[in-house]
Amino acid sequence: MKLRKVSTAVVAVASLSLALSACGGEKGGKGKDGDKIVIGIKYDQPGMGLKTQDGKFTGFDVDVARYVAKELGYTEDKIEFKQAPSAERENLISNGDVKFVAGTYTINDKRKAKVDFAGPYFMAHQDLLVRADDNTITKVEDLNSKKLCSVTGSTSAQNVKEKLAPKANLQTLGGYSECLNGLENKAVDALTTDGTILAGYAAQKENQGKFKLVGLKLSDEPYGIGLKKGDKDLQSKINAALEKMQKDGSWQKAVEANLGPANYKADPAPAITEKG
Ligand code: GLU
Numbered sequence: 001m002k003l004r005k006v007s008t009a010v011v012a013v014a015s016l017s018l019a020l021s022a023c024g025g026e027k028g029g030k031g032k033d034g035d036k037i038v039i040g041i042k043y044d045q046p047g048m049g050l051k052t053q054d055g056k057f058t059g060f061d062v063d064v065a066r067y068v069a070k071e072l073g074y075t076e077d078k079i080e081f082k083q084a085p086s087a088e089r090e091n092l093i094s095n096g097d098v099k100f101v102a103g104t105y106t107i108n109d110k111r112k113a114k115v116d117f118a119g120p121y122f123m124a125h126q127d128l129l130v131r132a133d134d135n136t137i138t139k140v141e142d143l144n145s146k147k148l149c150s151v152t153g154s155t156s157a158q159n160v161k162e163k164l165a166p167k168a169n170l171q172t173l174g175g176y177s178e179c180l181n182g183l184e185n186k187a188v189d190a191l192t193t194d195g196t197i198l199a200g201y202a203a204q205k206e207n208q209g210k211f212k213l214v215g216l217k218l219s220d221e222p223y224g225i226g227l228k229k230g231d232k233d234l235q236s237k238i239n240a241a242l243e244k245m246q247k248d249g250s251w252q253k254a255v256e257a258n259l260g261p262a263n264y265k266a267d268p269a270p271a272i273t274e275k276g
Helices: 002-023 060-071 086-094 140-145 155-164 176-184 195-203 232-247 250-259
Strands: 037-041 049-051 079-083 115-124 126-131 147-151 169-173 190-194 211-213 221-228
Touching: 037 060, 037 086, 049 060, 060 079, 060 115, 060 221, 060 232, 060 250, 086 115, 086 221, 115 195, 115 232, 126 155, 126 176, 126 195, 140 155, 147 155, 147 176, 155 169, 155 190, 169 176, 176 190, 176 195, 176 211, 190 195, 195 211, 195 250, 221 232, 232 250
Parallel strands: 037 079, 147 169, 147 190
Antiparallel strands: 115 221, 126 190, 126 211
């Protein structure tokens, strides 16, 4: 019941912010002043995209977003971050509320019908997070009799429903942090999404000793930068920025700085294939 309330609130906040930005003149991802760039990121994924309590933005995706923005000609003070929940990403891009999204955003054909991608810039894999004392979930088949939580509009939820564990009791919420609450208070038995996100949660100070990753690679999740469909110029500029980030060592540095503390073993940088 509690979970449902949270998800309704998240959806309400998300749609309210969409409505507000629609009348705030932020079209084209240019921000209120026109000379800014608005970038969609996650706000509740430590290590990947996080808005901290003092209003700072941290994480690997945030570092990628900043690097790309700089290459596009935007200094740090010209960047405006906007929350991009999983289910809202395509809308935020097509409505022009953001210039691009860098938020654990898997490239796939379903999404490519609505937006274009640059990249990929990272290869993640779906995994499971369970309570530290749980020894009943060690493989994907164990999920079929369990309560599982994931996020609306994510590939993680879709993979569970379509192939991984169609018989699992799957609940989808607005964000992974809501699922984490459910896992802690035993409303659900497991949280599933990319290992990057799960490792970030498990490593948080306040979560020490509470959760563990099962350590599975249930899917390939190539992260791309989502941008407006047909904007080939932006796509090639972002690809050039991503290539430069890999070549000059900034990519590796960002991986180590953001995912190192969570002990996440990242795959090597993927080849950039989203062209033309
Ligand atoms: N990478 C997956 C996706 O894009 C899961 C993480 C997320 O929801 O952002 O759906």
